[in-house]
Amino acid sequence: MWFKIAGSIFILFSCTYFGLYLAKQCQNRARHIRQILSCIVSLKGYMTYGAVPLSEGIADCSKGIEGITADFFSDFSKRLQEDYTLTPKGAIIQTLSIYEKKLALNQEDKEVLILFASQLGIMDRIEQEKYLTMIEKRLDFLAGEAARNCDANCKMYRYLGLCSGLLIILMLI
Template structure:
């Protein structure tokens, strides 16, 4: 019976360490997705001159969840209501952000970007997109560094902590 408990403790601690490491790996991928979304938005708005709800719908089809859901919900809400875009944008990012592995810094960048979305001419909008991309690129570099530093550490800590608890309880 002790061995079953020891194996369960070891398995649980290892799983927790792997889960934390997985979140460190998800963050750079999701920031890359957000940068990709901004590139698509720039191309569709500036060169294709598509309406914003169609642009957001196209973006949602090219991203991975949970970001695809956020952009899709914004496009549907924008099409179905008469609320301003920045209100819908803020509400959706606040409501759905906890599903992502990203931090509040990235959320603030996107919310600030959303405040400018649709109120400027195309040239100014393109500048706002570039500004958001620069800030997200900085966060991507930082997230990649954190992933390198902490991902392997949490994997190892999960296993080692499980072994420590197992030795203590046996």
């Protein structure tokens, strides 16, 4: 009898935890995209008006944010500063592989970041500003999409975790 109760409580807590975890990942994706967008807007200002070198601009653009996204951009900047033969695209691919589990980004978000880094430092300032504006618009669209998905799915994930735990318990009893 006690084993059934203890097992039921364990199943309920684990399923509920999994639902809460999925809801948190959904919220984190929207937050991470907004922070990345903020960094890119700041980088555009540094590159266009400040004429700051790329690695310094990337390091400075993450000063207004905190958390894993700031760590991502500082690591990206360190990779560019340490290895001068490494392209920005190569540096961001290496950094994305390290932060893949920490950042809540899907494949499309990662592709936009790789696209962002692929043209950094190649064009003149005016073309660079236009390119960063295009990336900014794409990330803005993805941030809006992530926020809409978060609004629609977070509550569902929470309830689905709890209800699936209850369903499993009912099936086992």
